[in-house]
Amino acid sequence: MLEMVKFPVRPARQLGESLAGFIARHYAANGHTTPAAVHAALAIVYQSGDNPMRATAWQTVCTITGDAREEDRRRWIERPFDGANARFYRKAWLRSSYSTLKICPECVGAHGLHLALWEFPLIEVCILHKSVLVEYCVCGSRLTWRKLLAGWKCRCKLPLADLVAAKASIAQIAMASDVLRSEGIPLPESHRNLHFANGTTRPKDLATHYEDVAMVLGLRALIVQTNAPRAMPVRPPARAMGSLMASWPGRFEPVLARLLRFKLRRKAGLLVALQLDDSVIKLLMHLRAASYNNLLSDAARSCLTQLVASIDTRMYADARVVFNPSLEIATREQQLARLASWWCGSIAPMVEPSHSALTTAAVQTQVALRPEDQTVYPTIAKILNLLVEAAHAGLPAERLRRFAMAWPPMDDVRHLEPSELLVHLAAQLQAATPAHVGFLAELVEQSLQRVPK
Numbered sequence: 001m002l003e004m005v006k007f008p009v010r011p012a013r014q015l016g017e018s019l020a021g022f023i024a025r026h027y028a029a030n031g032h033t034t035p036a037a038v039h040a041a042l043a044i045v046y047q048s049g050d051n052p053m054r055a056t057a058w059q060t061v062c063t064i065t066g067d068a069r070e071e072d073r074r075r076w077i078e079r080p081f082d083g084a085n086a087r088f089y090r091k092a093w094l095r096s097s098y099s100t101l102k103i104c105p106e107c108v109g110a111h112g113l114h115l116a117l118w119e120f121p122l123i124e125v126c127i128l129h130k131s132v133l134v135e136y137c138v139c140g141s142r143l144t145w146r147k148l149l150a151g152w153k154c155r156c157k158l159p160l161a162d163l164v165a166a167k168a169s170i171a172q173i174a175m176a177s178d179v180l181r182s183e184g185i186p187l188p189e190s191h192r193n194l195h196f197a198n199g200t201t202r203p204k205d206l207a208t209h210y211e212d213v214a215m216v217l218g219l220r221a222l223i224v225q226t227n228a229p230r231a232m233p234v235r236p237p238a239r240a241m242g243s244l245m246a247s248w249p250g251r252f253e254p255v256l257a258r259l260l261r262f263k264l265r266r267k268a269g270l271l272v273a274l275q276l277d278d279s280v281i282k283l284l285m286h287l288r289a290a291s292y293n294n295l296l297s298d299a300a301r302s303c304l305t306q307l308v309a310s311i312d313t314r315m316y317a318d319a320r321v322v323f324n325p326s327l328e329i330a331t332r333e334q335q336l337a338r339l340a341s342w343w344c345g346s347i348a349p350m351v352e353p354s355h356s357a358l359t360t361a362a363v364q365t366q367v368a369l370r371p372e373d374q375t376v377y378p379t380i381a382k383i384l385n386l387l388v389e390a391a392h393a394g395l396p397a398e399r400l401r402r403f404a405m406a407w408p409p410m411d412d413v414r415h416l417e418p419s420e421l422l423v424h425l426a427a428q429l430q431a432a433t434p435a436h437v438g439f440l441a442e443l444v445e446q447s448l449q450r451v452p453k
């Protein structure tokens with residue numbers, strides 16, 4: 001294979017020009033088509049995933065161009081963001097490939113270059129012309145490096161500069177500017193005067209930025225699943241993510257809180273019981289895991305920590321009973337405080353004292369040994385919600401005498417914080433047999449005259 005320096009015409013690599021674009025331009029300028037072996041080497045270099053042939057292919061590319069560029073080596077050999085977000089699903093948008101290409105017809109028309117920045121994940125638009133990068137010719141064929149004709153023409157001979165690009169959406173433009181604000185994206189001269197100054201919290205480091213996006217993308221999928229389990233449109237990441245990323249991280253927390261409220265809007269009580277496969281549980285787990293993910297940007301993690309605190313994912317009874325996210329925190333705190341003072345004043349004096357000095361922790365240890373029973377959790381949540389209601393109504397202790405006497409023996413709980421008391425009550429219910437829990441539910445319902453005696 002002939003090295004490029006031995007060709008009569010030797011175009012110089014332009015600032016911000018892509019590797020594939022430069023090589024294509026070189027062969028075209030000499031009236032040749034790119035040799036199949038060069039295509040094959042580039043395909044391996046561009047391809048995502050661990051390819052054992054990558055080092056050899058890179059050598060071939062370096063020999064042909066006679067010029068090993070550090071920016072290419074970093075992008076295609078080091079691949080700094082390929083491994084990002086492996087723990088989160090839907091990472092197809094991070095993959096790269098040589099088989100197809102995207103162009104801005106206006107840019108190609110103006111300077112005849114294929115730009116490296118068009119090859120970065122989440123760049124779907126030309127930021128200069130505010131148009132969507134074109135992937136198909138009007139003849140219907142997809143643009144590919146192998147079928148491209150000299151002078152930037154489609155296989156049908158139509159110049160790519162004549163293609164018409166659609167107008168980019170605000171979301172796509174926002175997404176592209178976020179990516180372009182990161183370090184290490186080679187910009188051509190034409191882009192030098194652009195400023196990407198919307199917001200200041202995006203990470204400069206591209207790998208971190210992609211990790212943030214992957215996390216939000218995972219969240220979005222769970223939110224969609226949570227709110228509409230069936231219909232789930234598959235859309236390109238930038239369009240799907242635009243509005244969420246636009247509110248990320250600052251305004252993201254209320255957006256998510258609102259979505260959770262929508263999902264659980266029919267549940268009125270303080271606590272909600274969740275099934276293990278419930279999408280809300282998955283969502284809460286995703287949030288928690290993400291708040292510990294140190295590959296994310298600091299801004300992302302601090303926002304997540306706030307988010308977790310604001311929707312208060314404190315969990316009871318093996319994480320199966322959670323605070324109803326549709327309630328404001330202040331409302332919850334009020335309800336808890338009222339429950340605690342009512343319980344200690346009215347109910348606790350009637351409950352049989354425990355002589356085993358069982359602590360909450362000890363009760364929970366007992367519970368861990370019990371076989372799984374799905375049906376008990378909604379009943380536990382129901383009892384605790386009814387108690388909150390009884391406390392709110394200031395129900396006279398006398399009305400709950402039978403209930404109190406049936407309650408499992410317990411220690412003096414007056415020293416506990418309201419939230420600790422709730423943990424204790426939930427743990428006690430969880431340690432009781434399902435039949436006993438059912439009985440307690442009946443008694444409290446009767447006291448509140450929910451069912452005829």
Ligand SMILES: [Zn+2]
Nearest residue numbers: 104107126129
């Ligand atoms: Zn353009």
Ligand SMILES: [Zn+2]
Nearest residue numbers: 137139154156
């Ligand atoms: Zn065509």
